[in-house]
Amino acid sequence: MTAHNNVPRTLPRFSSTFDPHTLAEIRRAAATGIYDIRGGGTKRKLPHFDDLLFLGASVSRYPLEGYREKCGTDVVLGTRFAKKPIHLRTPVTIAGMSFGALSANAKEALGRGATAMGTSTTTGDGGMTPEERKSSQTLVYQYLPSRYGMNPDDLRKADAIEIVIGQGAKPGGGGMLLGQKITERVAGMRTLPAGIDQRSACRHPDWTGPDDLEIKIEELRELTDWEKPIYVKVGASRPYYDISLAVKSGADVVVLDGMQGGTAATQDVFIEHVGLPILAAIRPAVQALQDLGMHRKVQLIVSGGIRNGADVAKALALGADAVAIGTAALVALGDNDPVHEAEYEALGTTAGAYDDWHEGKDPAGITTQDPVLSARLDPVKAGRRLANYLGVLTLEAQTIARACGKSHLHNLEPEDLVALTIEAAAMAGVPLAGTEWIPGKGGTY
Amino acid sequence: MNAQATAPLAADLTFDLADQPLRDLNAALHKAGVETNARRWHVLNPNGRHAVAVGINAPLEIEIAGHVGYYCAGMNQQARVTIQGNAGVGVAENMMGGFVHVKGDASQAAGATAHGGMLLIDGNAGARCGISMKGVDIIVKGSIGHMSAFMGQAGSLIVFGDAGDALGDSLYEAKLFVRGAVKSLGADCIEKDMRDEHKALLAEKLAAAGLAGTVDVSEFKRYGSARRLYNFHIDNVDAY
Numbered sequence: 044m045t046a047h048n049n050v051p052r053t054l055p056r057f058s059s060t061f062d063p064h065t066l067a068e069i070r071r072a073a074a075t076g077i078y079d080i081r082g083g084g085t086k087r088k089l090p091h092f093d094d095l096l097f098l099g100a101s102v103s104r105y106p107l108e109g110y111r112e113k114c115g116t117d118v119v120l121g122t123r124f125a126k127k128p129i130h131l132r133t134p135v136t137i138a139g140m141s142f143g144a145l146s147a148n149a150k151e152a153l154g155r156g157a158t159a160m161g162t163s164t165t166t167g168d169g170g171m172t173p174e175e176r177k178s179s180q181t182l183v184y185q186y187l188p189s190r191y192g193m194n195p196d197d198l199r200k201a202d203a204i205e206i207v208i209g210q211g212a213k214p215g216g217g218g219m220l221l222g223q224k225i226t227e228r229v230a231g232m233r234t235l236p237a238g239i240d241q242r243s244a245c246r247h248p249d250w251t252g253p254d255d256l257e258i259k260i261e262e263l264r265e266l267t268d269w270e271k272p273i274y275v276k277v278g279a280s281r282p283y284y285d286i287s288l289a290v291k292s293g294a295d296v297v298v299l300d301g302m303q304g305g306t307a308a309t310q311d312v313f314i315e316h317v318g319l320p321i322l323a324a325i326r327p328a329v330q331a332l333q334d335l336g337m338h339r340k341v342q343l344i345v346s347g348g349i350r351n352g353a354d355v356a357k358a359l360a361l362g363a364d365a366v367a368i369g370t371a372a373l374v375a376l377g378d379n380d381p382v383h384e385a386e387y388e389a390l391g392t393t394a395g396a397y398d399d400w401h402e403g404k405d406p407a408g409i410t411t412q413d414p415v416l417s418a419r420l421d422p423v424k425a426g427r428r429l430a431n432y433l434g435v436l437t438l439e440a441q442t443i444a445r446a447c448g449k450s451h452l453h454n455l456e457p458e459d460l461v462a463l464t465i466e467a468a469a470m471a472g473v474p475l476a477g478t479e480w481i482p483g484k485g486g487t488y
Numbered sequence: 489m490n491a492q493a494t495a496p497l498a499a500d501l502t503f504d505l506a507d508q509p510l511r512d513l514n515a516a517l518h519k520a521g522v523e524t525n526a527r528r529w530h531v532l533n534p535n536g537r538h539a540v541a542v543g544i545n546a547p548l549e550i551e552i553a554g555h556v557g558y559y560c561a562g563m564n565q566q567a568r569v570t571i572q573g574n575a576g577v578g579v580a581e582n583m584m585g586g587f588v589h590v591k592g593d594a595s596q597a598a599g600a601t602a603h604g605g606m607l608l609i610d611g612n613a614g615a616r617c618g619i620s621m622k623g624v625d626i627i628v629k630g631s632i633g634h635m636s637a638f639m640g641q642a643g644s645l646i647v648f649g650d651a652g653d654a655l656g657d658s659l660y661e662a663k664l665f666v667r668g669a670v671k672s673l674g675a676d677c678i679e680k681d682m683r684d685e686h687k688a689l690l691a692e693k694l695a696a697a698g699l700a701g702t703v704d705v706s707e708f709k710r711y712g713s714a715r716r717l718y719n720f721h722i723d724n725v726d727a728y
Contacts, residue, residue: 256497
């Protein structure tokens with residue numbers, strides 16, 4: 044015992060409550076007086092498909108031979124009322140993303156990739172561009188509260204109509220496209236002055252509530268001679284009731300988007316604190332369909348955090364008919380690619396974390412309207428990357444389905460799954476691995 | 489199709505919704521110009537049906553003999569539609585062109601999001617008249633309800649009577665003309681000078697509706713966007 048400096052000292056310790064990110068946000072708010080706006084979906088860790096595992100076939104069930112025995116992947120959407128349902132080769136669709144939020148080249152690439160794999164892509168707030176109609180064999184036309192660019196000619200050109208009530212990143216929120224991205228073309232399509240901060244309404248202007256929605260759906264059907272499947276898209280918040288009411292209102296297809304689903308631009312506080320993770324939303328939605336006797340008659344598309352074929356298979360096993368991808372599709376095109384690291388650093392971020400999509404400075408040329416940046420994205424090559432990725436998702440899902448002994452992806456079922464955590468078991472309604480315990484079973488929504 | 493010809497319009501075709509499905513009416517209207525030369529249509533017994541005469545893209549004259557429900561003449565592109573009665577929510581919603589005339593009153597959201605054409609309402613219109621309007625001209629000979637022209641982007645809303653609360657809230661570039669009292673203005677909507685060019689514009693719109701000389705344009709006040717909310721600024725936070 045000689046020197047004081049030999050006494051062990053307490054290391055600097057960050058608070059879990061006031062962690063470095065939180066402290067930085069407090070300082071940023073104090074300096075700017077405005078909330079943080081960003082793109083993408085929630086970044087917090089949530090119970091997700093990774094918390095589920097498949098039970099492969101063994102003695103009690105036998106598997107299908109990979110590469111030899113067929114495992115179907117196709118899906119038909121809109122069989123309830125539409126005269127012309129759409130038939131997709133893979134159950135992985137492309138979620139709604141707008142021209143305005145994305146460059147014209149990015150929209151074209153999405154269309155090319157989806158078309159090559161026999162699936163659909165979707166318009167967004169701001170209307171349909173000729174490029175995306177031309178490049179998309181099957182195009183879903185979104186009907187949004189803003190009605191920017193909405194017109195009956197494009198409605199007739201669409202293969203399906205998606206009435207957007209909300210989205211997972213911001214259930215209850217409207218759209219936002221800041222002035223940097225409101226170029227002359229974007230402004231013209233939206234009937235707005237160039238350069239303004241565009242804030243789309245959060246509610247539809249000419250109806251409120253499910254009784255009106257039923258009448259709105261009837262109008263859209265009458266407008267299009269009952270040909271087009273009509274989807275209703277909701278952000279995951281009260282899925283049992285929202286899906287029930289969408290079905291009651293006459294939807295052919297319901298789209299359920301979890302909080303991992305991306306947005307072009309919204310307040311970070313909204314993205315991180317409103318809505319449900321998709322894992323918690325699928326079973327209540329499926330239960331609603333089953334209670335109404337409409338499961339598989341009204342198709343369910345789920346989205347929000349789908350990344351690989353296992354996620355696709357798990358979503359389908361929980362009862363979905365198809366999935367939609369948005370963020371993952373952008374990554375396949377080239378979003379957040381480390382090849383642009385020097386430019387991401389110049390923007391104060393790093394590849395993989397870039398989310399200031401609203402600023403229109405995307406080095407990858409995807410979430411921008413800057414003609415120089417947009418020209419960096421080759422829609423043919425990017426479309427091919429997306430097609431490759433969609434192909435892998437489908438193959439991976441088939442691999443799992445065959446291992447579970449299924450001759451079609453739609454034959455996957457909750458009984459093929461177990462959960463690794465109590466939370467995931469409760470949310471997905473499947474047993475905790477190694478037990479027969481389904482927490483919350485017997486409860487009501 | 490029912491071939492009976494009845495007054496008041498000597499119709500080329502008469503369609504009786506008491507006997508024939510709405511779906512057949514709209515489908516026939518969509519095919520008009522391709523499968524028939526009939527240009528004047530008389531629709532009987534609408535009885536408040538929704539979605540009557542929607543999505544018409546031909547220069548037809550359609551007279552509807554009675555009251556209609558929601559979304560009558562929705563997304564109209566070329567037709568001239570006359571409603572001999574009242575109209576429910578969203579009459580002429582998202583209209584692109586043509587002329588829609590409501591002889592009675594209109595409910596909420598009349599002319600909502602409409603991009604073009606003209607909507608003439610002889611009576612009153614309810615709340616949210618011209619909400620999110622994108623280029624349509626709307627003339628209301630009576631009064632309008634609250635939150636009218638909310639987020640109005642383009643076009644003109646002309647009101648012979650009064651306007652309710654929060655007129656022109658969050659307005660973009662739509663032009664509002666009101667002859668009577670305005671109960672209150674919405675966020676970022678202000679009264680503006682009524683210069684000669686605006687009187688001329690108003691007179692032109694009235695003439696297009698066949699109302700030239702029926703009112704004195706100098707009796708109207710003009711309202712428009714102050715454009716303070718076009719780009720977010722923290723000092724305006726109370727207005728959001």
